[in-house]
Amino acid sequence: MEFKDLEIFQMVAEKGTITEAAKAFNYVQSNITSRIHKLETELNTPLFNRHHRGMSLTPEGKKLLSYSKEILILTNEMKKSVQNKQEPSGKLEIGTVETVIHLPRILSSYVKKYKDVDLSVYTGVTEKLEEEVLQHKLDGAFVTEAEFHPDLASHEVFQEELVLISDLHASSLDELKKKPFLCFSEGCGYRARLEDWYKDQNIAPTKVMEFGTLETILRSVIMGLGITFVPRSAVNHLEKSGRIQCHTLPDQYSKIKTVFIRRSDNYLTSSIEKFIETIEMNKQVSFEPVSF
Incomplete structure (x- = not known):
């Protein structure tokens, strides 16, 4: 069993069809199909119910989905933990509410300094972003201060x-x-x-x-x-x-305070550590928004 097999399995479970999963990975459908069959053969159990509307998980598939999520999260953490502390690299996925006035300056400062980091930014409301950080879908997020889940650490940005x-x-x-x-x-x-x-x-x-x-x-x-x-x-x-x-x-x-949240139990990678440092350096700088 390969990690890629689990990633493909999760994508099919999420999308509900081989076609959509193939589009997400930019693979041919036959590749996705063969990977799923290979996984079912290795585990000696069907993982999906096939029907005219697509595919849905069997009880065994639901169990595997739970384990595979944990395995892939730990695998990702393992990869991040061996990054060079002085040279951040890899993917960094950040969420934000729409009204963080300092965000363009923070992002610009970070991207210019750490060119090997593949930074992506997603917008949403506070509750949704908190949930996505908890589920390891985001590395961190700018949100309004609230009573957060105990597994989250917060860093004040500004009031x-x-x-x-x-x-x-x-x-x-x-x-x-x-x-x-x-x-x-x-x-x-x-x-x-x-x-x-x-x-x-x-x-x-x-x-x-x-x-x-x-x-x-x-x-x-x-x-x-x-x-x-x-x-x-x-x-x-x-x-x-x-x-x-x-x-x-x-x-x-x-x-009200805007804070940056992250999972407190995650390994503090160099990319997220330097991002927090960038926030601290820029949060007191005045910024005038662009008029429209």
Whole structure:
């Protein structure tokens, strides 16, 4: 049995078809099929149920999936542990919420200094990113501070002030309470803070509209579609140019920290160690976002 066989097995289990797994690996379908048959022969048991919609795991396949995930995680950790401490290399997969104002500077500093690291960045909401770090899908992530799982270590990046923003026509908080609430999906730390404010005010937003990107949310606010709750640093340029209004809420809702999380039980590779050092070097540097 080879590690690649387990990787292919996991991909077929995830995708549900030989065709999609072959696309993911850029292999011909016959290669994937033969690898699965080889694995089933070695284990002397069927791992998949075959049907017209694709493939689903048998009970034995589900057991193997659990073991294979652990084996491949340990294999990856083993490879990382022998990296040269002075010369980070290999893959580094980082997650982030959309409003980390210092992120471009941090990434630029890191990539320019450590050219042998293959850095990938993925966006999401805090709860989703926390889960992906826990499941070893990400090496670390920038998220809003919360009560994290005990297996996570966090490193403070900076503290933010969240502000309620609207177009130029809204005149009071009472008026804003009646506006649609524009936000990211469930699991966003900023959304949770404003929902706490709504709850404490004994009101409910007239309408909640979910969006996928910060830029779309901000453009929608400018056009008068509704209100949102975001870091002041992300919208200073819009306020200065007279395109939005910022409204402050009490500290219990508006003061929030952005932190970088990672699994505390993972080997601290040189690539992630140097990434944390880069965060420390850049987090105090002022940064002005690009206007749109």
